[in-house]
Amino acid sequence: MDDQPVISVQDVGMTYRSRDGMENTVLQGCSFDVAPGEFVSIVGQSGSGKTTLLKIISGLVQNTAGEVSVRGLDVSEALRDIAMVFQSPVLLPWRNNLNNVMLPMEFRKKVTKDSRQHALELLEMVGLGDKANKFSYELSGGMQQRVAICRALVSHPEILLMDEPFGALDAMTRDSMNIELQRIWQETKRSVLFVTHSIPEAVWLGDRVVVVGDKPGRIIADIRVRLPRPRTKADRFTEDFAQYVAEVESLIGVSGAIS
């Protein structure tokens, strides 16, 4: 594995300024790296700045302190290497699923036979090969989120940023999406930054769990999860798993899900 980090966040801070000049510092002195192919979960109290951190890494928001680089480049130069998945899949209802997946290739003017074939293969990979010509309203919430993941992967981004992507799903669908995401990640070998409010989800999916403390948001722990891969549903009932969950819970000062 290449040693150079894919994402490097160094001493990053963010102060929002309102129109009336009021300042709100939401992130301060945040530093961490993400290695190629690594899956890093991010957890923290609501409002601790997790989404802001992802927005900074994706170039949607400009940090007011510190440095973020992607493969050694400024974020603005590395945008094509980054894709984002949000809590809501935001599919266009007038386009079929294949054409929703192809959207980033249209923006890039790269609609070719090969890119359509790749989009179809991604839909196959997530078990939706037979739904390519269907529309989003014909799919369940979990299926729609799988289409959104395909759309994020279609341009071969090196980095996938995921902001609470399964937060709107019921518990059973969420569990199966976790298994699905682990498989997709293992097959595609992307680096993933995954924000979640669920500590068990963060531990189960992550190679590491980065814990963000609040007021202002800062990294209070970066825990390496040394559970074997691939992880199974049964792993959630092991003592090792419970210990990781308890450790993160105690750092955040909550029991159960964060809200």
Ligand SMILES: Nc1ncnc2c1ncn2[C@@H]1O[C@H](COP(=O)(O)OP(=O)(O)OP(=O)(O)O)[C@@H](O)[C@H]1O
């Ligand atoms: N564009 C903005 N302008 C001003 N303040 C903002 C802006 N975006 C976010 N904030 C503030 O920054 C803080 C952190 O918000 P952020 O959404 O990053 O937190 P979060 O940890 O992702 O929260 P949650 O877990 O609830 O999604 C909040 O106090 C929020 O009000």
